[in-house]
Amino acid sequence: MARKIRVLVAKPGLDGHDRGARVIARGLRDAGMEVVYTGLHQTPEQIVEAAIQEDVDVVGLSILSGAHMTLFPRIYDLLKENGAEDIMVMGGGTIPEADVKALIEGGWAAQIFTPGATLESIVDWINTNVNLN
Amino acid sequence: MLQVSKLLEGDKRTAAKMITLIENDGEGKQQLLSEIYPHTGRAHVIGVTGSPGAGKSSLTDELIKRARGDNRKVGVIAVDPTSPISGGALLGDRIRMQEHALDKGVFIRSMGTRGSLGGLARATRDVVKVLDAYGCEIIIVETVGVGQSELDIMHYADTTLVVLTPGAGDHIQTIKAGIMEIADIFVINKCDLGNTKKMMIDIAQMLDMSPRFDGRWRPPVAETSVKNNTGIEELWSLIGQHLEYTQKSGELDQSVRNRLSMEVVEMAEEEVRRLLWEQFNKNGSMDDLLDKLAQREADPYNEARKLVQNFICQIPNGKEL
Numbered sequence: 502m503a504r505k506i507r508v509l510v511a512k513p514g515l516d517g518h519d520r521g522a523r524v525i526a527r528g529l530r531d532a533g534m535e536v537v538y539t540g541l542h543q544t545p546e547q548i549v550e551a552a553i554q555e556d557v558d559v560v561g562l563s564i565l566s567g568a569h570m571t572l573f574p575r576i577y578d579l580l581k582e583n584g585a586e587d588i589m590v591m592g593g594g595t596i597p598e599a600d601v602k603a604l605i606e607g608g609w610a611a612q613i614f615t616p617g618a619t620l621e622s623i624v625d626w627i628n629t630n631v632n633l634n
Numbered sequence: 635m636l637q638v639s640k641l642l643e644g645d646k647r648t649a650a651k652m653i654t655l656i657e658n659d660g661e662g663k664q665q666l667l668s669e670i671y672p673h674t675g676r677a678h679v680i681g682v683t684g685s686p687g688a689g690k691s692s693l694t695d696e697l698i699k700r701a702r703g704d705n706r707k708v709g710v711i712a713v714d715p716t717s718p719i720s721g722g723a724l725l726g727d728r729i730r731m732q733e734h735a736l737d738k739g740v741f742i743r744s745m746g747t748r749g750s751l752g753g754l755a756r757a758t759r760d761v762v763k764v765l766d767a768y769g770c771e772i773i774i775v776e777t778v779g780v781g782q783s784e785l786d787i788m789h790y791a792d793t794t795l796v797v798l799t800p801g802a803g804d805h806i807q808t809i810k811a812g813i814m815e816i817a818d819i820f821v822i823n824k825c826d827l828g829n830t831k832k833m834m835i836d837i838a839q840m841l842d843m844s845p846r847f848d849g850r851w852r853p854p855v856a857e858t859s860v861k862n863n864t865g866i867e868e869l870w871s872l873i874g875q876h877l878e879y880t881q882k883s884g885e886l887d888q889s890v891r892n893r894l895s896m897e898v899v900e901m902a903e904e905e906v907r908r909l910l911w912e913q914f915n916k917n918g919s920m921d922d923l924l925d926k927l928a929q930r931e932a933d934p935y936n937e938a939r940k941l942v943q944n945f946i947c948q949i950p951n952g953k954e955l
Contacts, residue, residue, distance in 0.1 A: 504658050505721070505746075530722035535746050540729035547735040551728060554741055556650035584647065 506534045506631050507557040511548045512541050513576070516566035521593065525561060528620040534627070545572060549579040552588050558631045564594040573609040589630065593618065638669045641767055646741065649768045653743055656764065657757045667760055673767040675890075677709070678877055679775060681791030683753060683813070686779025688797040689823040691730035692860040694776050698734050700870040701772045707739045709770030711761055713754050715778045716746035723747075727776060741765060752786030753777035759790055759897070780813060788816040789893055792886060793876045795869075797821045800829045808836040817853045818876050821869060826859040851879050913945050 510526045512519050519541055526536045537555045539548070552560050560580075564572060573592065580586050592604075593614040604610040612626055636655065640648040652670075656663055680697065682690045694710060701708045712727035723746030734740040743765075745755045754777055755761075765773050777787050788794055796817035808814055820837055822830045837855055841847060854872055858865035880886035914920065926932040 504660075505748075507654075526724055530717060530724045531720045533717075533721040535716075535723045535725060535744075537725045537728060537744050539732060539735075543732065547732060550735050551742075553647055554650055554743060555725075555728075556654045 506559070506627060507537065507555060508534050508559045508561055508627065509537045509539065509548070509552050509555060509557040510561045510563065511539050511543050511551070512563050513543050513545060513548055513572045514564065514566050514568050515542065516564070517541055518565050519563065521565070522561075522563035525563070525593065525620070525623065529561075529624065529627070532620075532624040532628075545575040545579055548576055549583060549585070552580070553583055553585050557588060559589045559591060559627055562590065562592040562594075564592060564596065567595075569594065569596050569604065570600060573604050574607070577609045591626070593623075636666065638666070638673075638767070641670070641764065642673055642769075644769050649741065649764055650743070652764050653757075653761050656760045657745065657748070657755070659757075667763065670763055670767045674763045675766065677762070677766040677770050677773045678793070679762060679773045679791045680873060681775050681777065681787035681794040682797060683777040683780055683784075683787050683794065683816075684797030684821075684823075685781070685799075685802065688779070688799050688802075689860055690776050690779070690797050691727040693795075693797060693821065693823055693858065693866075694727075694774050695731045695733065696858075696860055696863075696866045697772075697774055697870065697873075698731065698740055700866065702734070702737060702739060705739075706771040707769050708734075708741070709762075709765030709768065709773040710740070710742040710776065711745060711758060711765070711773065712742065712776045713745045713747060713758060713778050716748045718749075721748075741768065741770065747778060750786075751784065753780045753784030754786045754790065758786075762790065782810060782812040785812065785816050789896060792880065792889070793873055794818045795821050795873075797823050798833065799824045800827050800833055802833075808833075808840045814840065818851065819869070819872050820853055820855040822855060822857045824859060824861070825857040825865065826862050830857050850883070851876065851885075910941065910945060913948070914941060 508529055510522050512522050526538045529536045537551065537557060539551050548560065562572065573590065577590055580588055589611045591612045592610050596613055596615055601613045601615065604613060611630065614623055636648055636652050641652060652666060655666065682694055684690050691712065698708050698710065710731065714723055714725045714727060716723040725744035725746065728742055728744055731742055743761065745758060747755050750756050758775065762773055762775065775787065775791060777784065794816055796813060798820060800822060822833055834855055841852055856865055856869040856872055858869055923932065923937065927934060927937065
């Protein structure tokens, strides 16, 4: 069975910088994954709906706006409401270390990458953590 | 466990998971599809094809809007190319359709081609069936950006739109075989860019020269601009007219029958191919044979015939197919 990892790369909220998200999308594509990119200014509701319809394994959120402490929990809660909490949420962006810790410990994010993280480390993390069964 | 009853009730997660299973050629796929099959055949399948950047996704977005205006449940399958190098894909058609992300009457699924060369994925046909059984009355299938000869969509769609843009090619392009022959409706999108008249004339001349349309549906040309929101209403009405025409003339029935016969034979071919490979690899002396072929002591033409003969001989001996 030719299973492929599917990832939704999403930009929630109001920040308009998607260079990072596009670099990640491209990098995951080159690592053999199917990447759904939904563009800028997505609401948590739109992201969760797309994640469910596209049946992705991972949602990757790119957040540079500082609203991460609101957006991550909101998206996680919506996934849960829809019985889709098995979809992993990861993120990237300018997120302070203390917040990274709080988001992961709170269970709202499975992993968060901050500036300087290599594409390899992100690809490796996804390959290791997606359950291919 | 995925239940067809849940799909028929319109459970979104079930539909999405079934599509994944089918795409991945997962265990139980055939069983699932044969259970779904009796509940299909109701949706009107609209194909949207055309070159990269012609505006297929934006146009699809507009068609979703019209279909929702008529209160019809809509499914969209948007295909983008899979990388032949990495096997990955960037599926970006959804970007143009985000307005409908929260509409419960719209289900959008992106697919990579995964090695298929006809503008769609191998699994697209079966995904159409899932969305049909899920209750979508209109299913829009958007192909990858095509060149001249990725034409699979003509076999899958009830109504095929070929999306063009003004100024794309001279009149020779319109008389070439391939993409220009499969349209039920031509769409000149981005008509705000101007100069659509020349293209209209080229298309009309091409159609005039073909006796194929005498007394039958002659593909009309719609001029649309998603940017200025013009021509979409007319296009939507042409799509309805085409459906009505094919239903009344019996052409829809005929094309459904053609499609089904293709499906059965293609699936059988696939199975036979798999069994032939099995047989070929099972043959313990394969290395010898390959040596002989490489040394020109045997030839592929006779070996192929022998393979088929052996294969057929084995069937009566209780080989389970």
